[in-house]
Amino acid sequence: xxxxxxxxxxxxxxxxxxxxxxxxxxxxxxxxxxxxxxxxxxxxxxxxxxxxxxxxxxxxxxxxxxxxxxxxxxxxxxxxxxxxxxxxxxxxxxxxxxxxxxxxxxxxxxxxxxxxxxxxxxxxxxxxxxxxxxxxxxxxxxxxxxxxxxxxxxxxxxxxxxxxxxxxxxxxxxxxxxxxxxxxxxxxxxxxxxxxxxxxxxxxxxxxxxxxxxxxxxxxxxxxxxxxxxxxxxxxxxxxxxxxxxxxxxxxxxxxxxxxxxxxxxxxxxxxxxxxxxxxxxxxxxxxxxxxxxxxxxxxxxxxxxxxxxxxxxxxxxxxxxxxxxxxxxxxxxxxxxxxxxxxxxxxxxxxxxxxxxxxxxxxxxxxxxxxxxxxxxxxxxxxxxxxxxxxxxxxxxxxxxxxxxxxxxxxxxxxxxxxxxxxxxxxxxxxxxxxxxxxxxxxxxxxxxxxxxxxxxxxxxxxxxxxxxxxxxxxxxxxxxxxxxxxxxxxxxxxxxxxxxxxxxxxxxxxxxxxxxxxxxxxxxxxxxxxxxxxxxxxxxxxxxxxxxxxxxxxxxxxxxxxxxxxxxxxxxxxxxxxxxxxxxxxxxxxxxxxxxxxxxxxxxxxxxxxxxxxxxxxxxxxxxxxxxxxxxxxxxxxxxxxxxxxxxxxxxxxxxxxxx
Amino acid sequence: xxxxxxxxxxxxxxxxxxxxxxxxxxxxxxxxxxxxxxxxxxxxxxxxxxxxxxxxxxxxxxxxxxxxxxxxxxxxxxxxxxxxxxxxxxxxxxxxxxxxxxxxxxxxxxxxxxxxxxxxxxxxxxxxxxxxxxxxxxxxxxxxxxxxxxxxxxxxxxxxxxxxxxxxxxxxxxxxxxxxxxxxxxxxxxxxxxxxxxxxxxxxxxx
Numbered sequence: 001x002x003x004x005x006x007x008x009x010x011x012x013x014x015x016x017x018x019x020x021x022x023x024x025x026x027x028x029x030x031x032x033x034x035x036x037x038x039x040x041x042x043x044x045x046x047x048x049x050x051x052x053x054x055x056x057x058x059x060x061x062x063x064x065x066x067x068x069x070x071x072x073x074x075x076x077x078x079x080x081x082x083x084x085x086x087x088x089x090x091x092x093x094x095x096x097x098x099x100x101x102x103x104x105x106x107x108x109x110x111x112x113x114x115x116x117x118x119x120x121x122x123x124x125x126x127x128x129x130x131x132x133x134x135x136x137x138x139x140x141x142x143x144x145x146x147x148x149x150x151x152x153x154x155x156x157x158x159x160x161x162x163x164x165x166x167x168x169x170x171x172x173x174x175x176x177x178x179x180x181x182x183x184x185x186x187x188x189x190x191x192x193x194x195x196x197x198x199x200x201x202x203x204x205x206x207x208x209x210x211x212x213x214x215x216x217x218x219x220x221x222x223x224x225x226x227x228x229x230x231x232x233x234x235x236x237x238x239x240x241x242x243x244x245x246x247x248x249x250x251x252x253x254x255x256x257x258x259x260x261x262x263x264x265x266x267x268x269x270x271x272x273x274x275x276x277x278x279x280x281x282x283x284x285x286x287x288x289x290x291x292x293x294x295x296x297x298x299x300x301x302x303x304x305x306x307x308x309x310x311x312x313x314x315x316x317x318x319x320x321x322x323x324x325x326x327x328x329x330x331x332x333x334x335x336x337x338x339x340x341x342x343x344x345x346x347x348x349x350x351x352x353x354x355x356x357x358x359x360x361x362x363x364x365x366x367x368x369x370x371x372x373x374x375x376x377x378x379x380x381x382x383x384x385x386x387x388x389x390x391x392x393x394x395x396x397x398x399x400x401x402x403x404x405x406x407x408x409x410x411x412x413x414x415x416x417x418x419x420x421x422x423x424x425x426x427x428x429x430x431x432x433x434x435x436x437x438x439x440x441x442x443x444x445x446x447x448x449x450x451x452x453x454x455x456x457x458x459x460x461x462x463x464x465x466x467x468x469x470x471x472x473x474x475x476x477x478x479x480x481x482x483x484x485x486x487x488x489x490x491x492x493x494x495x496x497x498x499x500x501x502x503x504x505x506x507x508x509x510x511x512x513x514x515x516x517x518x519x520x521x522x523x524x525x526x527x528x529x530x531x532x533x534x535x536x537x538x539x540x541x542x543x544x545x546x547x548x549x550x551x552x553x554x555x556x557x558x559x560x561x562x563x564x565x566x567x568x569x570x571x572x573x574x575x576x577x578x579x580x581x582x583x584x585x586x587x588x589x590x591x592x593x594x595x596x597x598x599x600x601x602x603x604x605x606x607x608x609x610x611x612x613x614x615x616x617x618x619x620x621x622x623x624x625x626x627x628x629x630x631x632x633x634x635x636x637x638x639x640x641x642x643x644x645x646x647x648x649x650x651x652x653x654x655x656x657x658x659x660x661x662x
Numbered sequence: 663x664x665x666x667x668x669x670x671x672x673x674x675x676x677x678x679x680x681x682x683x684x685x686x687x688x689x690x691x692x693x694x695x696x697x698x699x700x701x702x703x704x705x706x707x708x709x710x711x712x713x714x715x716x717x718x719x720x721x722x723x724x725x726x727x728x729x730x731x732x733x734x735x736x737x738x739x740x741x742x743x744x745x746x747x748x749x750x751x752x753x754x755x756x757x758x759x760x761x762x763x764x765x766x767x768x769x770x771x772x773x774x775x776x777x778x779x780x781x782x783x784x785x786x787x788x789x790x791x792x793x794x795x796x797x798x799x800x801x802x803x804x805x806x807x808x809x810x811x812x813x814x815x816x817x818x819x820x821x822x823x824x825x826x827x828x829x830x831x832x833x834x835x836x837x838x839x840x841x842x843x844x845x846x847x848x849x850x851x852x853x854x855x856x857x858x859x860x861x862x863x864x865x866x867x868x869x
Binding site: 144145209213214216217220221222247248250251252254255256259262266267268269270274275276277278281285288628632635636638 | 683686687688690691694695697698699701702705706708709712713716717718720793794796797798800801803804818822826830833835839
């Protein structure tokens with residue numbers, strides 16, 4: 001009787017779901033202490049109402065962008081903690097010593113590291129930048145669908161919460177970040193770990209898809225008058241490419257995850273070893289999403305570099321048109337290379353040859369972009385401020401990592417290097433050197449626009465050098481280890497192999513990166529407290545080229561007091577050179593009203609995801625109903641906007657552009 | 663006709679353009695969403711294509727499907743698309759009662775389709791040929807079931823829509839929503855044509 005009762009109310013959840021050992025208890029307590037600490041802080045400083053009114057219910061893309069970046073940075077720290085454990089284990093788990101982690105715990109950490117870094121750090125930073133910069137650069141006051149945008153963010157947030165809940169209740173997938181079957185099937189992974197993985201990505205993935213659609217429409221439909229596509233800043237072009245990829249790739253992820261969930265929960269045979277399933281179909285599906293995903297992340301990074309290089313070389317971007325074509329070529333090609341992730345599947349030499357050649361071809365448009373940036377610098381008046389340093393670091397790392405990629409595009413070589421640490425070194429060079437460095441450059445570059453003061457330059461430089469040196473120390477040994485035969489997700493190896501020194505060097509490198517992260521946190525704190533010395537009063541601290549620099553810093557909630565006037569590329573640069581003044585009258589502006597419904601929809605999704613993980617069906621129904629009913633309530637509401645009168649805009653504009661101290 | 667000042671006329675025109683922009687943005691966004699849904703179905707069709715011969719000793723498509731039954735389903739759904747079109751036409755002419763009537767007919771036809779589909783599923787499951795039986799049946803139930811789920815969502819949307827129209831009448835807001843609902847409904851029709859062809863016809867005539 002008791003049993004049936006508990007089963008109904010709690011599903012599979014019971015006391016055994018709590019952490020099994022000291023290290024995991026520590027992780028769980030750390031994870032719980034963050035929200036509790038925040039709650040205490042908010043209560044003590046009496047900021048709940050402020051938080052609710054200014055942030056949780058907002059539909060302002062700038063604020064949503066900031067929230068994305070805060071979540072992503074928090075997750076970066078979580079992912080970095082995972083690295084510390086991984087590197088420690090690999091340095092000491094040799095021969096007779098088994099290190100500090102059990103094998104299954106180690107696999108969970110590696111899986112969590114990959115999942116969190118891609119979905120909640122790289123994607124979070126990327127969507128944060130979309131929200132902050134795209135509307136400003138195209139001269140718009142908002143995104144196409146503000147409510148959808150807020151919903152996307154909260155779904156992303158819900159997915160993040162679900163991943164981190166697995167630290168406290170139950171376990172996480174021990175399958176690697178893409179959870180290949182049959183290992184991820186119920187038979188071989190009977191715990192809830194894989195379910196956590198599935199549902200957090202499913203929820204965050206839907207958020208990403210909706211956000212992709214939103215920005216695609218925003219760019220295509222909301223550009224200011226006069227800005228045709230070929231006059232857009234390059235960052236917006238790269239976002240357009242990225243969102244096209246999101247629209248075509250993320251539905252495949254949704255399907256793939258759902259099918260795995262069906263296999264695990266209702267006994268279908270999609271990817272099972274028996275019953276007529278086909279596990280290689282999973283690998284094909286997940287990479288048909290996964291390879292475009294790489295470009296979803298890296299295209300906006302390319303966009304950031306294009307902005308940074310042009311601004312800090314004080315020159316027009318070299319080869320604008322070829323840049324656009326390169327982006328579009330990459331968009332197309334990225335859908336026909338997915339099989340290079342599993343040349344060893346045994347598809348036959350013809351198929352492998354096709355995908356190998358396509359993979360090599362994709363290096364051409366990428367090379368075009370690298371040369372365009374270098375030519376932009378050529379004979380420019382270069383200022384080597386920290387965004388530019390990140391760019392130069394990127395060129396070095398990305399070119400090395402890219403060439404390693406072209407090597408692996410040759411199927412016979414890939415047969416040797418498949419699943420080795422060589423591959424790990426390659427893709428970290430692309431994702432860290434390519435994407436993360438761009439995010440750091442972007443944060444430094446656009447920080448004054450959003451917050452009204454600059455980040456400390458000296459600390460930024462120190463952080464950069466820590467990252468660059470730490471990165472090389474950490475990953476060059478992995479290339480060598482890969483050649484020596486070390487495989488990925490390795491938690492123990494024989495002493496006679498002679499790998500330990502290289503693993504220790506790699507761990508030292510990771511520690512140097514850790515120092516870099518510490519310096520970045522210090523930079524943020526220090527810059528905040530000394531902000532009076534770095535205030536950006538002009539709104540244009542770097543002598544910028546695109547429209548966002550024409551607004552005062554921090555940007556007022558309405559973005560532009562008057563819709564900007566665009567006749568050619570680098571509109572703001574041109575306006576500055578010709579000293580153009582806008583004499584048109586002010587107009588009324590429509591602003592979306594705040595609403596908690598986006599948050600409630602996502603909370604319903606979170607409850608649903610958690611319930612399905614633990615088979616608590618009553619909660620699943622409640623979660624689903626919450627989301628659906630909120631959606632219906634929202635769709636009934638026809639008064640979702642408020643008008644701000646022209647006089648009010650005029651008053652605020654004079655106030656802001658007067659450079660009043662804040 | 664009363665005289666209005668040029669400035670006022672300009673302001674009105676601008677307002678009209680703004681309204682049009684907003685609506686075209688929403689409709690375009692909905693089209694993009696439909697295309698992503700199309701990719702979702704494409705993935706499910708691909709899984710079906712991979713697994714359709716993996717019957718694992720269970721029944722094949724030819725053993726299970728009855729074409730006349732599927733024809734009935736198809737006719738119900740295609741007719742519902744036609745009546746949905748009539749509802750949109752009435753909405754454009756601002757005939758509130760006709761809109762409600764044609765949506766009611768569409769709803770009934772859609773519900774009929776859904777009932778037929780659930781009945782078919784039930785029959786297969788009762789015979790022991792559920793999604794657990796084989797890879798083929800897993801992919802069959804998932805592909806056709808996903809379409810059914812979309813139809814269910816469409817019906818729920820339609821019910822809310824009709825309530826909305828009864829309460830508020832045909833405004834610009836409701837008209838825009840009606841257009842989107844009809845796009846959704848026609849899209850599901852197109853997907854069904856592919857299901858009918860690839861799952862049922864190809865299955866029974868053994869292509």
